Amino acid sequence: MTTPIIELRVPCSPEYVSVVRLAVLGLCGRIPLSYDEVEDLRLAVGEACASSVYRASQVDSNNAHIQVVGAVDSARIVLEIRDDVPLAPETESTEEDSGLEADFDNQQFRVSLMQLLVDSVEIGEAEGGGQIVRLVKNCELNG
Amino acid sequence: MTTPIIELRVPCSPEYVSVVRLAVLGLCGRIPLSYDEVEDLRLAVGEACASSVYRASQVDSNNAHIQVVGAVDSARIVLEIRDDVPLAPETESTEEDSGLEADFDNQQFRVSLMQLLVDSVEIGEAEGGGQIVRLVKNCELNG
Amino acid sequence: MDETQASRGGTTMDFGVSSERPSPAIGLVSVTGEIDVYTSPRVRSAMLEHFEAGCTSLVVDLSSVDYLDSSGLGILVAGLKRARELGGEVLLVTTKPRIMRVLEVTGLDKVFNISATMDEALQKTERK
C-alpha cells in the first residue's frame, strides 16, 4: 500500500457503517473518479463493513472495531477495511426463527458484490485474528 | 472523555478538512441534535482543523496529521481535534505580499467562532507538542 | 426539511418506512433514505407484518431510496421467496440509476418485477 493517508476507526456495529461511507465520500472528493465509480466504491466499502458487523454479531463481539485505512494517488484508491473479530471456523448458517429468512444475505454474496464493484478485492486474516478486506479502484486519468 | 467511539486521522492539509466534516456529519446522525446544532458543530470542527492546517503551513510541516476522536452519549458529543504540529512561540503575524491580506483570518478569530458555536471549547498542548482542541456540544434530550 | 436533509449527504437520520394495505392481499411498503445493515431490519419488519396480516404480494416503493446494500437485497429476496410460496410476488418501484445499477450488477433486475411508478406496480398486481 502506498502512504496511508486517512485512517478511521469506528465501533463494529450497524449504526457506524454510514459514518465510514461518508468519510470515504469525502476522500473520493480528492481523486478523478466519476459519480458512478465513487458510488460503486462506497457500496463496496459498505459491504466490507457489513461483513465485519455480521461476523461480530455471530460471536457477540461487543467491543469490536472496524479500522479503515485509505490511500489515494492519481492512478488508484486503495482502501483496507480491517476488524478485530476472530475469524470463525466455517459453520453452517443457523436458521433464525423469524419467518423471513435473509439467507440470501450471506458473506459469499457480499464478496461477489464487492468483486463486481471494484477492480480488486483481496480478503485475508489480519494480525491478531480479524479480517482484512483490501479494495482497489483504478482511476481513469482525466476521466 | 467517555469511551472514544470514533477516531479519524488525516493529513494536516487543507484538502482533508472536508473529509473530517463529513465524518462528523455521519457521527451526528447517531445523536439527538437539530439540523442547526449539527451544522454549528461541523463548522466548529472545521475551524479547529483550519487552525491546525494554518499552523502546519507556518512551520512547513509536510508530514503533520490531524487526529479526531469523537465520543457521543445521549447527553452530549465530545470531539477532540489534535495535531502534531509543534506549538510555535507567539509571533507577530507576518504580512504577505499578496495585495489582499486575510489578516482578519487569524487564530484568535477561529477560537472565538468555536466558542460561539459549541457549549465548551478547551485548547491545550498535546503530548508530543501539538495542539488539542476539545469541543463539547450538549444535546437536548427529546429535542 | 427534505431539501436540507438531502443536501447533507444521506445520513441514516433521513430513514423512514411506511406501510399501507390497498387491498387485503397486497401490502405496500414505502422506504425513504439509505437501506443498509443498520436500517434494513425496519424494512424486514414492515414486510413481515404484511405477510402476517394475510398479504400474498408486496409492492416495495424504493423511489426515494438511493442506497441499497446486500442486507437490503437479502431481505427483498427473502420476501420474494415467501411471496412465491404463497402464490404471490414482490414488485419494486424505482427509477433511480444507482438502485437499478445494484439490481443489474447482481442479476436481480431479472428476478424482480420492477416498475417506474407505484400506479404501474399496482396495476400489475390487480391484473393477476
Added chain:
Amino acid sequence: MDETQASRGGTTMDFGVSSERPSPAIGLVSVTGEIDVYTSPRVRSAMLEHFEAGCTSLVVDLSSVDYLDSSGLGILVAGLKRARELGGEVLLVTTKPRIMRVLEVTGLDKVFNISATMDEALQKTERK
C-alpha cells in the same frame, strides 16, 4: 449532475467560482459549494483579479454556498477593506440560513451589505 452532487453532502468536488464585470467599476464573483480553508484561495484570486482590473466594488454571490468558514470570512473582510480604501464596497448575495447564521454570530451581518438577489445588489451599486 447538480442534483446528484447535492445529494452527496457537499464535498469540495462541487466547488466552483465564476467571474463577470457588468461595468468597469463593479466585479461580480459567483461561488458554488463549500468555502473552507481548501477552496477559499480561489475566491480570493477571483476578488483580486477584479481589483487589479480596476474595480472598486465587488458583488459576491453566495446564493449557492451553504458552508462558509473563517477562511472565507477572512477573505471577504480583507476584500471589504480594500474596496473601502478605493471608495467602494463589497456586497454579498445570499438567503441561505446557514450563511446568515455565520454572518450573524460573527457580527458581520452589520458590516456587509447583504442582498437577497443579485438584481437587488446590482441596483444598490448603481444607485451610488
